[in-house]
Amino acid sequence: MNKTITEDILKQELGGITDTDLGHSLNELDSIKKIKIENNLIEVYLELIQPIQWSVQKINDACISVLTSVAPGYDSEISFSEKQVNNSDRQILKNVKNIIAIASGKGGVGKSAVTSNLAGALSLMGAKVGVLDGDVYGPSQPTMFGLEKQPINAVESPDGKIIAYPNEKYDIKVASMGFILDRDEAAIVRGPMLAGYFSMLFEQIEWGPLDFLLFDLPPGTGDIQLTLTQKIPLTGAVIVTTPQEISLADVRRSIAMFRRVNVDILGIVENMSYFIPPDMPDKKYHIFGQGGGQTVAKESNINFLGEVPLDILMREGNDSGKPIVFENNAQAGVFKNITAKLVKEVRRLNYSKLESVETQISI
Numbered sequence: 427m428n429k430t431i432t433e434d435i436l437k438q439e440l441g442g443i444t445d446t447d448l449g450h451s452l453n454e455l456d457s458i459k460k461i462k463i464e465n466n467l468i469e470v471y472l473e474l475i476q477p478i479q480w481s482v483q484k485i486n487d488a489c490i491s492v493l494t495s496v497a498p499g500y501d502s503e504i505s506f507s508e509k510q511v512n513n514s515d516r517q518i519l520k521n522v523k524n525i526i527a528i529a530s531g532k533g534g535v536g537k538s539a540v541t542s543n544l545a546g547a548l549s550l551m552g553a554k555v556g557v558l559d560g561d562v563y564g565p566s567q568p569t570m571f572g573l574e575k576q577p578i579n580a581v582e583s584p585d586g587k588i589i590a591y592p593n594e595k596y597d598i599k600v601a602s603m604g605f606i607l608d609r610d611e612a613a614i615v616r617g618p619m620l621a622g623y624f625s626m627l628f629e630q631i632e633w634g635p636l637d638f639l640l641f642d643l644p645p646g647t648g649d650i651q652l653t654l655t656q657k658i659p660l661t662g663a664v665i666v667t668t669p670q671e672i673s674l675a676d677v678r679r680s681i682a683m684f685r686r687v688n689v690d691i692l693g694i695v696e697n698m699s700y701f702i703p704p705d706m707p708d709k710k711y712h713i714f715g716q717g718g719g720q721t722v723a724k725e726s727n728i729n730f731l732g733e734v735p736l737d738i739l740m741r742e743g744n745d746s747g748k749p750i751v752f753e754n755n756a757q758a759g760v761f762k763n764i765t766a767k768l769v770k771e772v773r774r775l776n777y778s779k780l781e782s783v784e785t786q787i788s789i
Contacts, residue, residue, distance in 0.1 A: 440458060442492075443488045443492065445475075447773045455475070458472060468501070469502075470489060473507050473508070473509050475508075476637070479637075481773070518658070519628060519659065521634060527662075527664070528544070529663055536697040539697070540697055542571065544764070545638075548769075555599070555638045556599040556633050557598060558602075559601065559602035559603060559642045561643070562650075571749075578593065589631075591631065592631055593605065601633075628657070655684065655689055660689050663689050664695060664731070665680050665695070666696075668698045668714050669716055673718070692775070694729070696732070698734070699719070699734060699736075700713070739755065
């Protein structure tokens with residue numbers, strides 16, 4: 427005799443599914459908001475910790491598997507929503523869910539190239555993404571996205587305030603110092619003028635709702651970086667390095683800087699990790715050394731997000747205005763894998779913050 431299918435039974439069975447990013451079951455996360463059984467249809471409404479784009483398919487498949495087992499013969503519809511983010515304490519960028527600084531202790535490690543490809547990988551999964559290029563000494567994002575010499579659109583509001591709008595390419599919103607200053611001017615801006623330009627980038631630009639805003643920080647660990655990380659309500663930071671020791675020394679300074687201002691470090695990306703000659707795919711050359719990024723990540727107890735090999739196609743994509751992640755090749759796969767690990771860290775951090783708030787309230 428068939429067991430009667432009830433909402434309680436389904437909640438118990440579905441509730442045992444684990445959100446693998448967070449290591450907790452759907453019941454533990456209070457993710458099951460509603461189950462409805464009508465005629466031959468089961469409707470399930472789930473609420474997940476954001477960002478959810480990378481988790482939906484996996485959890486959907488697990489739910490279908492459970493429903494097929496415990497309720498054979500029923501059709502099912504599973505709907506997903508995100509647990510609401512409370513940014514009411516922010517003074518700026520209240521419509522941005524996650525603000526991630528992409529940083530490097532020194533220039534020349536490919537930080538901007540990594541930023542543009544992370545943005546592309548996020549966008550390809552359906553996330554709403556913006557890139558804020560704050561690298562005044564060498565704004566690269568206009569070139570990376572093929573937006574050189576593109577003016578920034580600004581209008582005066584009725585109250586006299588100037589509102590600017592980012593440019594857009596590949597469904598990614600981009601604002602850059604390069605849209606405000608030409609290349610020669612950017613190199614000589616100093617002091618109060620510099621602070622004013624930075625303020626405009628994050629205070630006067632209308633970004634609209636975003637899942638991610640990637641902030642391409644200037645290289646280094648000086649006063650500019652400290653001021654920016656204190657002014658902007660960062661979710662966390664990603665540090666880009668190359669394998670050699672001279673870069674790792676700067677990474678350690680970057681780690682110290684972020685910890686000094688209480689910014690969570692989401693992970694380390696090692697760029698230019700190795701080179702595989704296109705005509706000799708069985709060869710791998712570690713031109714700048716090997717394993718440095720993993721070493722500093724381990725010693726600092728920081729997640730290592732992955733290695734990015736040297737690739738001429740990536741350089742060509744950077745120069746021509748189309749990040750390589752939009753192509754179908756191995757290098758694109760590298761960035762998609764790194765991005766998936768980054769998103770996992772963001773979800774874990776968002777969950778820990780939510781759990782902390784709920785704990786404080788319950789006390």
